[in-house]
Amino acid sequence: MEIVKNTVVTLDYKVRDPDGNIVDNGEQPLVYLHGGYDGIFPLLEETLHGKNKGETLQVKLQPDDAFGEYDESLVHIEDASLFPDNVEVGMAFERVGDDGEDDMLYRITDVADGKVVVDGNHPLAGTALVFDITIADVRPASQEEITHGHVHGPHGHHHH
Structure with a gap:
């Protein structure tokens, strides 16, 4: 068929x-x-x-x-105090979108010196x-x- x-x-x-x-x-x-x-x-x-x-x-x-292409604007550095104590590279967090915005999945790509780097790109972007x-x-x-x-x-x- x-x-x-x-x-x-x-x-x-x-x-x-x-x-x-x-x-x-x-x-x-x-x-x-x-x-x-x-x-x-x-x-x-x-x-x-x-x-x-x-x-x-x-x-x-x-x-x-x-x-999609890799979008640098989806990478953010946040204060570690916003995250659970056990935050580590590879974890993913969903951020619920504002009015009409899609929910975004962010992955943790780096944790250092009280800062956490989050990346909203798909791992294969x-x-x-x-x-x-x-x-x-x-x-x-x-x-x-x-x-x-x-x-x-x-x-x-x-x-x-």
């Missing part, structure tokens, strides 16, 4: 950076509803369109097509990504999946 709008696609995949380091070893297959539902990066979806079950492909996404993909399965989406705009079932999205 061909990948067209309103098909559910299962991908076996690995993601590497341009130096060949594994970014995501794809332990779980990626299952998404095809056809502009924002299930995967738009450029990936465009590349997969019209392909068939069993095909393999490699897609390279530039930062703009993946997690500024990184090109190379996807090695095998199309494992393609099936028609159910009417409910189309209505909700995402996949249901064992690998899909669950409503809480």
Whole structure:
């Protein structure tokens, strides 16, 4: 079956950076509803369109097509007193957005001399990504999946 709008696609995949380091070893297959539902990066979806079950492909996404360019303005130095005593590099904090602003996830990238450096960039911002993909399965989406705009079932999205 061909990948067209309103098909559910299962991908076996690995993601590497341009130096060949594994970014995501794809332990779980990626299952998404095809056809502009924002299930995967738009450029990936465009590349997969019209392909068939069993095909393999490699897609390279530039930062703009993946997690965006690195934005220096999202890096802030805060006073350590604003954070819990056990604050350490690698921790993440969600800052709830003001009226209409999205919530932001900030990662701690440095802790020194009573100051904490927080970075609102996605860990993969500024990184090109190379996807090695095998199309494992393609099936028609159910009417409910189309209505909700995402996949249901064992690998899909669950409503809480």
